[in-house]
Amino acid sequence: MFAQIFTVIAVIATVKAGAISVVSGGLGVGGLGLGGGLALGGGLGGLGLGHGVSIAARPAVVDVHTPAHYEFKYGVADGHTGDQKQQAEVRVGDTVKGEYSLAEPDGTIRVVKYTADPHNGFNAVVSRIGHAAHPQIVASHGVALGGIGLGGHGLI
Template sequence: MIGKVAAFLALVAAANAGLAPAVAYAQPAYAAYAPAVAKVAAPVAYAQPAYAAYAPAVAKVAAPLAYAAPVAKVAVAEPYDPNPQYSYGYSVTDGLTGDSKSATETRNGDIVQGQYSLVEPDGAIRTVTYTADDVNGFNAVVDRSAPAVVKKVAAAPVAYAQPAYAAYAAPAIAKVAAPVAYAQPAYAAYAAPAVAKVAAPVAYAQHAYLG
């Protein structure tokens, strides 16, 4: 590039000095030299993720319940019966399970009287008679009767009716018809073959010969 410029300047000087006609050379249009600059794309601006403001979880404590102040209970005196009285009783008899029992009780003031009985497993009947009062306390008398003896009566044998059998009939005998008498064919009387009768020899008289 520098050499071309020097040659051009020499030609111009010679022309000015009359050594050579001045030749007008069109200067080549040189593009302004500029080194290619690599275009670097502008960095993409990434949106920063939105972070929730960090705050430690705070345990919520329920507010204490407001309890009403205890109400003072006022004891109410129950009605008092100076002479209580009652009377009751019950009885159970179950033929299926064998359970049999009964009870009665009566109260008159501070004196209680009662009685109950039941059948024990062996069949004995136990009866308890009791009394109770504020002086003697509870007192009971137990009475036990012997178990009832159950006589087992043998059941009479059941008479079973004999099944009615039909009269036995002898099996029917097939009757065979008497053989039919067939008539013998009539044969003609056999005649003996006729015998040819031979006539008896004729007796010839002997000739008397004369001696």
């Protein structure tokens, strides 16, 4: 009984999503509807649950003519690890414009502004904000004087 209820709910959700269409009357093509029941059409076999309703599967419709359009932004600012970065991008049709920035280990911030389109290709302008601060390593080349005493004699 639970399997039948689950199947009916799954079929209803699929119909509402638009993946299959409901056709009233009879058995589906290639379906098996017990008592004129609910049958998956298109040669898929069927499942008899109801009365007088068949379901015919149809391919998903993809619109290839509508130009792409999206916009997104994100960012990270982690005080514990020092990770700081952000990005924003907009696409309208075949043209993409965006910018991202990140904190470099030397203390500067790298900023990249980019565009891409079918005519000019991908173009990026990279810049740095701030002054690089590299740690100075001071090496000591001093020689230790003194020694280890062996029988009254010191070794250097």
